[in-house]
Amino acid sequence: xxxxxxxxxxxxxxxxxxxxxxxxxxxxxxxxxxxxxxxxxxxxxxxxxxxxxxxxxxxxxxxxxxxxxxxxxxxxxxxxxxxxxxxxxxxxxxxxxxxxxxxxxxxxxxxxxxxxxxxxxxxxxxxxxxxxxxxxxxxxxxxxxxxxxxxxxxxxxxxxxxxxxxxxxxxxxxxxxxxxxxxxxxxxxxxxxxxxxxxxxxxxxxxxxxxxxxxxxxxxxxxxxxxxxxxxxxxxxxxxxxxxxxxxxxxxxxxxxxxxxxxxxxxxxxxxxxxxxxxxxxxxxxxxxxxxxxxxxxxxxxxxxxxxxxxxxxxxxxxxxxxxxxxxxxxxxxxxxxxxxxxxxxxxxxxxxxxxxxxxxxxxxxxxxxxxxxxxxxxxxxxxxxxxxxxxxxxxxxxxxxxxxxxxxxxxxxxxxxxxxxxx
Ligand code: 5AD
Ligand code: SF4
Numbered sequence: 020x021x022x023x024x025x026x027x028x029x030x031x032x033x034x035x036x037x038x039x040x041x042x043x044x045x046x047x048x049x050x051x052x053x054x055x056x057x058x059x060x061x062x063x064x065x066x067x068x069x070x071x072x073x074x075x076x077x078x079x080x081x082x083x084x085x086x087x088x089x090x091x092x093x094x095x096x097x098x099x100x101x102x103x104x105x106x107x108x109x110x111x112x113x114x115x116x117x118x119x120x121x122x123x124x125x126x127x128x129x130x131x132x133x134x135x136x137x138x139x140x141x142x143x144x145x146x147x148x149x150x151x152x153x154x155x156x157x158x159x160x161x162x163x164x165x166x167x168x169x170x171x172x173x174x175x176x177x178x179x180x181x182x183x184x185x186x187x188x189x190x191x192x193x194x195x196x197x198x199x200x201x202x203x204x205x206x207x208x209x210x211x212x213x214x215x216x217x218x219x220x221x222x223x224x225x226x227x228x229x230x231x232x233x234x235x236x237x238x239x240x241x242x243x244x245x246x247x248x249x250x251x252x253x254x255x256x257x258x259x260x261x262x263x264x265x266x267x268x269x270x271x272x273x274x275x276x277x278x279x280x281x282x283x284x285x286x287x288x289x290x291x292x293x294x295x296x297x298x299x300x301x302x303x304x305x306x307x308x309x310x311x312x313x314x315x316x317x318x319x320x321x322x323x324x325x326x327x328x329x330x331x332x333x334x335x336x337x338x339x340x341x342x343x344x345x346x347x348x349x350x351x352x353x354x355x356x357x358x359x360x361x362x363x364x365x366x367x368x369x370x371x372x373x374x375x376x377x378x379x380x381x382x383x384x385x386x387x388x389x390x391x392x393x394x395x396x397x398x399x400x401x402x403x404x405x406x407x408x409x410x411x412x413x414x415x416x417x418x419x420x421x422x423x424x425x426x427x428x429x430x431x432x433x434x435x436x437x438x439x440x441x442x443x
Contacts, residue, residue, distance in 0.1 A: 023155035025052045026146030035117040048081045053088035058339035072103045081105040090133045090174040109133030135176035142185045154198045159205035167278045170341035183213040194230030202235040209239035219251040226257040235259045253297035261409035265305040269321030290328045301331040301408035309338040309359035311350035333370045371434045378432035388427045411436035
């Protein structure tokens with residue numbers, strides 16, 4: 020989402036007198052688009068601001084902080100003396116950026132705008148994209164779910180969907196520009212609604228656009244997964260056969276405390292249903308270990324779901340309290356750092372084994388691969404791309420180029436990806 024937002028910011032600033040430079044040593048203004056979802060994201064940004072100021076050696080460059088941290092850490096960003104932040108703009112304030120920058124240039128005083136909006140969707144801004152292969156397209160912004168650990172509803176505001184026709188129009192333009200893949204984005208992407216049109220309707224409409232060959236989306240919430248959506252994913256040939264389905268925890272007790280609104284059984288059933296409707300689909304997930312009061316028994320439930328669902332990959336995080344959230348206010352962060360480490364290591368090891376086994380099952384199969392880039396680190400002729408199940412594949416070839424679809428026969432597999440030979 021932040022990459023997409025940076026593309027919006029680029030468009031907003033390019034319309035005014037600004038231009039972008041390749042190297043930050045040539046910049047008069049440096050902006051960091053920040054994430055606040057976990058505490059170490061915040062820590063990294065503070066470290067980076069100090070490093071940038073240090074490297075500038077007193078050069079009068081303006082530093083701006085954009086994104087979630089602008090809303091989360093505004094006081095700290097504006098009042099910490101030698102941090103040297105000049106302006107901050109929250110996720111709904113990007114249209115005001117040209118004015119904010121002008122003001123700080125004129126007055127030499129810090130400027131800021133981090134007010135959240137109930138309506139801003141930036142649907143009138145066409146992002147300045149660079150990728151050429153996958154285009155991010157935000158279809159909604161904000162979130163109303165208030166999972167008790169999560170800062171997103173506080174820093175990105177209430178959920179609002181973009182207008183259906185505007186999204187379709189944007190993707191038609193992307194198809195004309197030659198983009199073969201779009202990834203629809205939203206904090207709770209599958210709760211998308213515009214009048215009577217819902218998320219499966221949107222995927223179906225986009226799939227009618229010539230030139231768009233793959234449709235991906237991130238991240239859905241298990242609570243908004245009706246059979247209609249499962250059918251579209253399984254049966255629409257343009258829908259990629261991968262679902263990122265955040266689990267967060269396996270214990271129903273913890274899920275309740277997280278306000279996730281589903282149970283362990285509910286999640287397992289949903290994953291089973293998706294696999295039954297679409298054999299071979301890849302399912303990946305997010306998991307938090309060490310949520311307040313998580314016992315060994317609760318953790319075992321998470322291990323159990325990982326074993327039963329056999330995810331293709333899992334992003335596993337240690338719980339960190341976020342300011343303003345219900346979990347921070349109501350629950351003590353009582354799982355020790357050592358316990359969190361022990362659990363994350365254990366889960367990562369288990370997941371690595373499962374990912375490896377899942378990937379090995381693909382050895383001998385032929386996969387349609389969308390080439391994403393030439394791997395220049397290795398010897399010449401090494402290409403990297405993705406299967407229709409979103410797995411990375413590397414292979415050697417002569418006359419290939421990024422953006423091309425090719426068939427690759429899988430020869431070997433690790434936990435993290437596949438290797439194969441081009442089928443001619
Ligand atoms: N602590 C740890 N992980 C978190 N996430 C969100 N909030 C927290 C938190 N307070 C994780 C969730 C989410 C992913 C983007 O970040 O797993 O799906
Ligand atoms: Fe955060 Fe939950 Fe919304 Fe995802 S669904 S952004 S975890 S509040």
